Amino acid sequence: MASNAGRIKEEVVSVRVTVNLPGPAVAVLQELAEKRGISVTEVLRHAISLEKQIYQELSQEARILIQRKDGSFKELVVFP
Numbered sequence: 001m002a003s004n005a006g007r008i009k010e011e012v013v014s015v016r017v018t019v020n021l022p023g024p025a026v027a028v029l030q031e032l033a034e035k036r037g038i039s040v041t042e043v044l045r046h047a048i049s050l051e052k053q054i055y056q057e058l059s060q061e062a063r064i065l066i067q068r069k070d071g072s073f074k075e076l077v078v079f080p
Helices: 023-036 040-060
Strands: 064-067 072-078
Touching: 023 040, 040 064
Parallel strands: none
Antiparallel strands: 064 072
16 A cells, blocks of 8 residues: 655645536436445546546547457547
8 A cells, every 4th residue: 555654735625616517417427426436526526537647648649548358458539
């Protein structure tokens, strides 16, 4: 397990935002939250973090690959 010793804690300030989403998107958020045992807000935080990582990699002309259990690969195609 990684140690947090010597790390500086960043203060996280929450900001309330309002977004308009279609019903099916909200249903997906709720389903993911329920399956993972987390809040819809946490699902959105994870999605934002993942989007940031994907964007950073794609901006370096990287490819995003998913390896399946059988060892095969699928390329994740992301449109700007």
